[in-house]
Amino acid sequence: MNTPVLHLEGVSRIHGSGELAVHALREVSFEAYAGELVAVMGPSGSGKSTLLTLAGGLDEPTSGRVVVEGTDLTAAGAGGRARLRRTAIGYVFQDFNLIPALTAAENVSLPLELDGAPSRAARAAAATALDELGIGDLADRFPDEMSGGQQQRVAIARAIVGQRRLILADEPTGALDSVTGEDILRLLRARCDAGAAGVLVTHEPRHAAWADRVVYLRDGVVLDDEDAGETVGARR
Amino acid sequence: MSVKHALLALLEQEPMYGYQLRVAFEERTAGTWPLNIGQVYTTLSRLERDGLVTAGETDSDGHQLYRLTAAGRAEVTAWFGSAVPRTQPARDELAIKLALGVSARDLDLADIIQRQRSATMKALQDYNRLKRKATDLGHELVLDSLIFAAEAEIRWLDHCEAQLRRTADRAVR
Numbered sequence: 530m531n532t533p534v535l536h537l538e539g540v541s542r543i544h545g546s547g548e549l550a551v552h553a554l555r556e557v558s559f560e561a562y563a564g565e566l567v568a569v570m571g572p573s574g575s576g577k578s579t580l581l582t583l584a585g586g587l588d589e590p591t592s593g594r595v596v597v598e599g600t601d602l603t604a605a606g607a608g609g610r611a612r613l614r615r616t617a618i619g620y621v622f623q624d625f626n627l628i629p630a631l632t633a634a635e636n637v638s639l640p641l642e643l644d645g646a647p648s649r650a651a652r653a654a655a656a657t658a659l660d661e662l663g664i665g666d667l668a669d670r671f672p673d674e675m676s677g678g679q680q681q682r683v684a685i686a687r688a689i690v691g692q693r694r695l696i697l698a699d700e701p702t703g704a705l706d707s708v709t710g711e712d713i714l715r716l717l718r719a720r721c722d723a724g725a726a727g728v729l730v731t732h733e734p735r736h737a738a739w740a741d742r743v744v745y746l747r748d749g750v751v752l753d754d755e756d757a758g759e760t761v762g763a764r765r
Numbered sequence: 766m767s768v769k770h771a772l773l774a775l776l777e778q779e780p781m782y783g784y785q786l787r788v789a790f791e792e793r794t795a796g797t798w799p800l801n802i803g804q805v806y807t808t809l810s811r812l813e814r815d816g817l818v819t820a821g822e823t824d825s826d827g828h829q830l831y832r833l834t835a836a837g838r839a840e841v842t843a844w845f846g847s848a849v850p851r852t853q854p855a856r857d858e859l860a861i862k863l864a865l866g867v868s869a870r871d872l873d874l875a876d877i878i879q880r881q882r883s884a885t886m887k888a889l890q891d892y893n894r895l896k897r898k899a900t901d902l903g904h905e906l907v908l909d910s911l912i913f914a915a916e917a918e919i920r921w922l923d924h925c926e927a928q929l930r931r932t933a934d935r936a937v938r
């Protein structure tokens with residue numbers, strides 16, 4: 530538990546400039562360690578998705594460093610980031626984002642194949658991931674032949690396939706009913722218990738409660754939780 | 766909370782003695798609402814007086830067994846079949862604190878809200894851990910009830926914070 534799988538160091542992200550500059554994140558420091566699930570909560574526009582896209586190497590900070598498994602994402606360059614996304618980082622979105630023309634198994638094996646894994650090995654890894662999520666029997670279905678909950682399981686299989694150690698989930702239960710949403714959290718939780726680091730963005734307190742830690746964002750700033758609960762008076 | 770109806774519902778399943786009822790009640794509700802044994806016996810004697818149960822034979826250990834009468838059975842059926850009334854909410858310390866906080870001077874209400882949110886979230890995390898270990902559907906449903914209530918409190922706190930900000934923004938303009 531010594532070095533974090535994900536480490537944001539003083540990260541800021543400013544969109545636009547001058548009068549119109551939007552400070553989506555301001556000097557945010559954040560860690561996620563192997564074996565833990567961290568929930569990120571905050572009102573809409575507080576910077577949750579920005580934090581996740583930076584952690585996932587889908588966007589670059591204006592200042593500060595994002596380090597995943599010891600690799601500085603900025604220094605890694607576009608190619609290095611793309612490679613990490615195919616091998617170390619799994620991303621789960623609210624709207625599943627499966628490729629409609631591919632079967633469940635093909636959706637899951639795609640990142641490995643893109644990374645140059647032999648087709649056979651990629652297929653085998655996909656089958657393992659689908660089995661692990663209890664949907665091995667759906668391998669040959671297309672996304673439009675599955676329920677929302679099933680599609681989200683496929684998306685999670687894609688996010689964990691090939692021993693990925695960092696799983697980033699942005700409102701993964703948003704489109705699901707409460708019992709199906711809970712199944713998805715159980716799976717994320719199990720994955721973190723098995724050694725991955727997970728970051729879960731959610732606006733449902735009930736779902737955040739699956740996490741080991743909850744981080745609150747306000748206007749691009751992490752609320753300091755350390756003194757919450759300690760200080761007796763709240764007088765200014 | 767209707768101890769009366771809970772005891773009747775348990776007795777509908779089998780005759781039991783007082784201590785057994787208490788254990789069964791706590792076991793079925795995951796120990797969430799402890800019952801004291803005195804409460805069980807006073808309730809049983811009232812139920813007997815009202816003709817809903819009879820104190821009958823004793824078991825081999827000398828415990829007096831209570832069993833449901835026909836009227837008691839009808840009472841249980843009626844209880845399951847009707848909605849639980851929404852009682853007048855108990856005095857809610859948190860709501861009172863925020864209501865008074867709004868007009869108090871030099872108070873950082875947002876900070877108070879965050880401190881509460883953090884504490885309630887910790888309780889929610891505890892319930893979640895218990896729920897993950899639960900193997901009994903009844904227990905899970907009781908925990909879910911606590912979970913949804915804690916969640917409602919956090920949502921309400923979010924709402925209070927948003928309202929507070931809106932009011933502050935208006936004041937600035």
Ligand SMILES: Nc1ncnc2c1ncn2[C@@H]1O[C@H](COP(=O)(O)OP(=O)(O)O)[C@@H](O)[C@H]1O
Binds near residue numbers: 544552553575576577
């Ligand atoms: N590409 C962009 N261009 C300009 N502003 C953006 C862009 N992406 C996000 N923002 C702004 O950054 C802030 C944080 O957005 P986001 O991270 O999506 O918040 P959240 O996920 O918490 O709702 C918002 O004010 C949003 O409008």
Ligand SMILES: [Mg+2]
Binds near residue numbers: 577579
């Ligand atoms: Mg978002």
